Amino acid sequence: MTQPSEVKPKRAGYFCVYTPIELLAAAGATPVRLFKGGDADVVNSGEVHTRSFFCQFAQYSVGAFREGDPLYRSIDKLYHFNTCDQMKKGVEAIGEFFGVPYRMLCLPRERSRAASREFMQREVEFLRRDVEELTGQAVTEAGLREQIARYNRARRWLREISELRKRDDPPLTGGEYLELVKAFYYLPIDKALAAFESLHGQLSAEVESGDRPLRIMVAGGIVADGDDRLTRLLEDELDTRIVVEDHCTGLRPFYLPVPEDRPPLQALAEGYLDQAPCARMKPLSERLDFSEQLAREYRVDAIVYVSLKFCSCYAITGNSFVKRFEKLGIPVLEISSDYSESDLGQLKTRLGAFLELLKKGDADVRHRAGTRRAAVAAP
Amino acid sequence: MSVTVQGPVVQLSRRREHHEVSQVDWLKSRTGSPAVDRIFELALSYIQRADEAHRQGRKVVYGGGMTDAPIIHATDTFPCVFPELGRLASDGSVALAEDHFRIARETCSMVKATMGELLKRKGLFKRLINYCSLCEPYNAAFEVLKEEGYDIYSVDLPYRSEGVTGQRFEHLVDFAEKELRGLATWLGGRYDEARLGAEIRRLNRLHAKVRRVLALQVAHPDYIGTLETLFVWNGANHNYGVPGEYEALLDQLIDELEAYARRGIESTRVPIVWAGGRGQEFGLYKLFDDLGGFISSWTMTGLLLRDYDEGLSPLRAVARNTVIGMGGPGGSKDQLPHLEEAVRRTGSKGIIFYGYFGCSFSSVNFEVLKKHFNALGIPSLILDGSFQTGDPSGQNVTRLKAFMEMVQ
Numbered sequence: 001m002t003q004p005s006e007v008k009p010k011r012a013g014y015f016c017v018y019t020p021i022e023l024l025a026a027a028g029a030t031p032v033r034l035f036k037g038g039d040a041d042v043v044n045s046g047e048v049h050t051r052s053f054f055c056q057f058a059q060y061s062v063g064a065f066r067e068g069d070p071l072y073r074s075i076d077k078l079y080h081f082n083t084c085d086q087m088k089k090g091v092e093a094i095g096e097f098f099g100v101p102y103r104m105l106c107l108p109r110e111r112s113r114a115a116s117r118e119f120m121q122r123e124v125e126f127l128r129r130d131v132e133e134l135t136g137q138a139v140t141e142a143g144l145r146e147q148i149a150r151y152n153r154a155r156r157w158l159r160e161i162s163e164l165r166k167r168d169d170p171p172l173t174g175g176e177y178l179e180l181v182k183a184f185y186y187l188p189i190d191k192a193l194a195a196f197e198s199l200h201g202q203l204s205a206e207v208e209s210g211d212r213p214l215r216i217m218v219a220g221g222i223v224a225d226g227d228d229r230l231t232r233l234l235e236d237e238l239d240t241r242i243v244v245e246d247h248c249t250g251l252r253p254f255y256l257p258v259p260e261d262r263p264p265l266q267a268l269a270e271g272y273l274d275q276a277p278c279a280r281m282k283p284l285s286e287r288l289d290f291s292e293q294l295a296r297e298y299r300v301d302a303i304v305y306v307s308l309k310f311c312s313c314y315a316i317t318g319n320s321f322v323k324r325f326e327k328l329g330i331p332v333l334e335i336s337s338d339y340s341e342s343d344l345g346q347l348k349t350r351l352g353a354f355l356e357l358l359k360k361g362d363a364d365v366r367h368r369a370g371t372r373r374a375a376v377a378a379p
Numbered sequence: 380m381s382v383t384v385q386g387p388v389v390q391l392s393r394r395r396e397h398h399e400v401s402q403v404d405w406l407k408s409r410t411g412s413p414a415v416d417r418i419f420e421l422a423l424s425y426i427q428r429a430d431e432a433h434r435q436g437r438k439v440v441y442g443g444g445m446t447d448a449p450i451i452h453a454t455d456t457f458p459c460v461f462p463e464l465g466r467l468a469s470d471g472s473v474a475l476a477e478d479h480f481r482i483a484r485e486t487c488s489m490v491k492a493t494m495g496e497l498l499k500r501k502g503l504f505k506r507l508i509n510y511c512s513l514c515e516p517y518n519a520a521f522e523v524l525k526e527e528g529y530d531i532y533s534v535d536l537p538y539r540s541e542g543v544t545g546q547r548f549e550h551l552v553d554f555a556e557k558e559l560r561g562l563a564t565w566l567g568g569r570y571d572e573a574r575l576g577a578e579i580r581r582l583n584r585l586h587a588k589v590r591r592v593l594a595l596q597v598a599h600p601d602y603i604g605t606l607e608t609l610f611v612w613n614g615a616n617h618n619y620g621v622p623g624e625y626e627a628l629l630d631q632l633i634d635e636l637e638a639y640a641r642r643g644i645e646s647t648r649v650p651i652v653w654a655g656g657r658g659q660e661f662g663l664y665k666l667f668d669d670l671g672g673f674i675s676s677w678t679m680t681g682l683l684l685r686d687y688d689e690g691l692s693p694l695r696a697v698a699r700n701t702v703i704g705m706g707g708p709g710g711s712k713d714q715l716p717h718l719e720e721a722v723r724r725t726g727s728k729g730i731i732f733y734g735y736f737g738c739s740f741s742s743v744n745f746e747v748l749k750k751h752f753n754a755l756g757i758p759s760l761i762l763d764g765s766f767q768t769g770d771p772s773g774q775n776v777t778r779l780k781a782f783m784e785m786v787q
Contacts, residue, residue: 051742051763053485082538085515089743092541092711096747104540104710106551109511109518110533115557119537122550280515282533284522310485312739316519319481320526336483 010135013075015061015091016083017253017275018107020268022147023128024079025189028137033185034061034072035249037224040339042067049093055310056338057222058090065098077134078102079127081272084280084313103130109282111273121269128265144264148271150189151258157196158184158254164203165243166298171206174218174242174250175231181249182225213239214358217295219246219321220306221279221314227339230306233348238355244298246291247306252276255294279313287317288324295330302358303332304351331358405606405661414632415607421619421628422610426467428620429459433504440566441497442508445683446701447534448616449578449693450559454567458617459504461493465659468492468767475499480523487737489656489766490516497524505529508562512536515739532565534558539702541710548702556698563694575693582616586684588629589615593676595636597725600648600673602639603632605664609657612677615684649787650675652721654714654748655733655741658764663771663779670783675725678718711747718748722757728786729758731779736763758786 012029014021021031037060046063047054064072078100082088088104095102105123108116128139158180164171180199183192216234223230223245234240245251258271277287295303305321307314318334325332333354335347406419433439443451443458451458472495476482479498482491497507509521511533521531535558537551563570592611596603603611611632618625651667653674667674685704687696703709718730730752734741745761752759760782762775771779 049743049746051746053737054739054742082512082540085739088538088540089711089740092747093743095541096711096750104538106537106554108535108554110535113535113561115554115561116535119550119554126547126550279519282511282518282522282535283525284519307483309483310737310739312486312516312519315483316480316486316490316516317523320523322481323526 010076011074012131012134013072013078015078015080015087016278017248018081018083018272018278019079020124020127020258020272022144022151022258022264023124023139023268024131025151026139026144026147027128027131028135029076029131030188032071032075034064034075035185035222035224036060036064036069036071036226037222038226038228038339040341042069043339046090049097050090053310054090055084055086055312056308057224057311058086060224060339061087061090062093062097065094065100075100079105079131081105081107081123083107083278084311086310086312103127108273109280111277111281117270117273120273121266124265124269124272141264144268145260148258148260148264148267150193152260154184154189154193154196155254155257157193157200159251161196161200161203162244162251162254164200165241167208168212169209170241170243171203173235174216174245175228175235177242177245177251178223178228178231178249181254184254213241214355215243215299215301216240217244217246217291217298217300217303218242218250218306219291219303220318221247221308221311223247223249223306225249229344229347230304230335230337230351233351234304237348238351240355243300244294246276246294248278251294252290255290279317284317284320288321291321292324292328295325295328300330302354303330305332305334306337307335309336309338405665406610410603410607412603412607412632412635414628414635415603415611417628418607418610418614418619418625418632421614421621421625422463422466425463425619426459429457430503432457432620438506438566439504440506440508441504443617444613445510445616446697446704447508447510447559447562449575449582449687449697450563450566451617452582452622453571453574453578454563456566457620459620460617461489462613462657462659463617464496465489465492465766466768468496468659470767470769472496472499473767480520482520485737487514487516487735487739487766489658489735489738490514490520492765492767493517494520494524497529498527501527501529507531509533510536512538516737532562534562536701539709539713541712543710551702552695552698555702556694559694559698559701570694572693575697576689579687579693579696580689581622583686583689585618585622585626585629586615586686588626588633589684591633592629592636595633595640596673597650597675599636599640599644599646600650600675601644601646602636604668605674606661606668608674609664609677612684613657647671648673649783650725650727651783651786652676652678652718652725652727652730653733654678654718654730655745656735656738656764656766658733658735658766659768660764660771660775661768663762663764663775666771666776666779667783670780671787672783675727676721678714678721711744712751714744714748715751718752729760729782731782732759732761733764734761735766758782 010029011032012024013032013034015034024031037057042063043056043059045066046059050059080091091102094100110116255276259267276290322332406423429439438456440456441459444460473491476491476494537554614625649672651672683704732745749759
């Protein structure tokens with residue numbers, strides 16, 4: 001007979017940061033964020049069950065199941081709050097073609113409406129019932145509160161570590177920060193907490209050099225685990241420093257904690273709705289406000305706005321983003337990207353030219369940055 | 380008899396602008412059905428009449444072609460729907476959207492064509508309804524359109540994924556009902572239940588008549604063709620802004636079809652189910668007729684002809700149909716029973732899945748549905764088309780010809 005200690009915890013997979021992982025953990029499941037990307041071969045594999053004009057991250061996600069990626073195949077059930085069309089349809093394709101059980105839940109867009117908040121709470125309750133069924137373990141209020149507190153501690157550490165990047169010479173690179181984000185999603189949360197605390201101590205003690213590299217904010221769609229082309233180019237080859245990220249695999253999801261002063265299911269519903277918004281949420285102005293706040297807070301010199309090809313949310317709203325920052329006098333380079341290697345040289349040239357203008361303090365740079373889309377989109 | 384057109388029907392070598400003129404010519408042509416001729420006239424004058432209604436101080440809104448129709452009519456609002464707006468949109472509208480909004484070229488043509496048209500029309504009425512779960516590119520595009528001064532109400536519909544029934548389904552309807560009450564208030568200032576109830580009964584009556592037209596056409600497909608059926612169907616909810624006249628035309632068309640049926644003329648046309656969008660590639664529909672086929676069911680969008688439950692409160696009935704009937708919010712397999720029923724009922728020989736290139740939600744739906752029908756031995760074809768006016772792509776023409784040869 002299997003002893004309780006030998007029972008392997010169920011692995012609850014999820015893609016987007018609107019999934020309340022505290023609830024999964026409180027039911028005894030191991031939350032696993034699936035956010036790998038960057039490999040064109042896996043994308044091609046996923047295209048078999050989608051279409052050529054499907055978002056590259058969604059195609060990769062389908063392809064990873066098709067290719068038998070061990071992390072993806074280890075998932076017992078997928079939980080998906082329907083964020084964007086591509087991801088929800090990607091999840092349905094994974095269920096249909098690879099037999100992976102999934103539960104689709106709704107995520108309101110108009111987050112300020114009372115009906116949306118009430119509806120979201122009911123959705124979180126449905127999630128609770130479903131994950132309890134998966135694990136056979138009831139979620140208790142005390143257990144859920146404990147998980148909320150634990151994940152909030154991790155969020156606070158990540159935010160505090162990020163704040164060290166407000167220094168003129170940040171003690172860690174943007175690439176290193178993304179590694180910490182991976183730790184949050186891949187490691188058991190207690191191990192991640194211990195690592196964050198220790199790292200924060202070490203980084204805080206570092207003495208500033210007096211240098212001030214060019215400070216970049218990367219904003220836009222998901223920067224997947226494995227999609228490090230841009231980060232490498234900016235930091236390793238072009239000698240700039242990514243000091244903050246306004247995307248869902250950087251600082252953004254850790255910026256605001258889940259409230260701890262109200263009933264936990266309500267707290268999860270409100271906390272997740274109120275997190276720093278993705279471009280999928282409405283109104284767009286709130287997302288732009290948040291981007292502006294980050295840019296000011298981290299005193300960025302310029303922004304690289306990246307949208308994956310066929311990402312409706314970030315591609316269509318990109319122009320509004322650029323216009324907002326043009327008004328603020330912060331140059332933006334807008335890039336439409338994918339996971340192929342073929343445009344690496346082109347990307348490097350564009351980034352190089354953009355940064356060269358910035359370094360020269362070219363007064364015309366804002367205008368040129370603002371017209372990048374046409375050039376980037378050209379074949 | 381089918382549409383009588385002046386000159387060759389589909390000349391793919393012709394320049395695109397010739398086809399835009401040709402599309403209007405088709406709608407101006409005499410079909411042999413006086414009722415359809417008048418419906419074509421209503422379609423041709425529809426947007427102009429919406430503009431005129433606005434100039435005369437009537438409430439006009441972009442929307443009303445779907446399950447929201449009773450709410451729009453009940454608030455004395457003139458509905459101006461996207462598919463008809465799309466009939467005005469050319470490649471120029473798409474280029475305008477790409478240029479002005481810097482929308483990437485890979486974005487769905489329906490969204491770009493609509494954006495371009497709305498930009499051109501921004502001096503006119505500016506109220507617009509957005510259904511959040513229908514389409515991601517539209518969600519983003521409408522946020523951008525707000526910057527052009529558009530007053531947009533987003534109905535935050537829930538996504539009804541596969542297998543959602545019982546308590547959870549009712550929970551989705553609860554939310555939709557609240558959102559639709561917000562829409563009714565936004566449109567009319569207050570929610571008038573009695574008016575909405577009357578509109579539901581009227582639309583149920585109209586839907587029954589449209590279904591009767593479609594049934595008669597399936598039994599005797601030579602009297603009216605695909606394009607004619609499409610325009611009858613298109614008006615089912617918005618009524619081209621003239622509910623009384625539209626209903627009278629349905630009665631007239633039913634009389635015409637019944638008279639034709641009594642003549643006992645046999646047809647050799649091959650019935651095919653059409654699933655998915657209804658683009659403006661008129662040549663494709665006409666080619667379909669020319670190849671000896673006819674569309675026996677406009678499934679998916681056909682769900683919009685579902686009766687509203689008169690046993691429920693009117694708003695609940697609209698909410699229920701909205702959660703069930705709007706193609707976008709449903710799971711990929713959601714359309715299976717409806718498609719199976721359509722194939723069975725009409726004896727159809729195959730299914731055409733038609734979506735717009737770049738459509739973010741229909742693509743996986745089609746792959747899932749195609750897999751199912753392949754297993755059943757029912758042929759199907761996925762076509763990626765475009766929303767704006769213009770000839771069908773050569774690739775689609777070739778594929779449609781090959782498909783029709785196969786099923787015949």
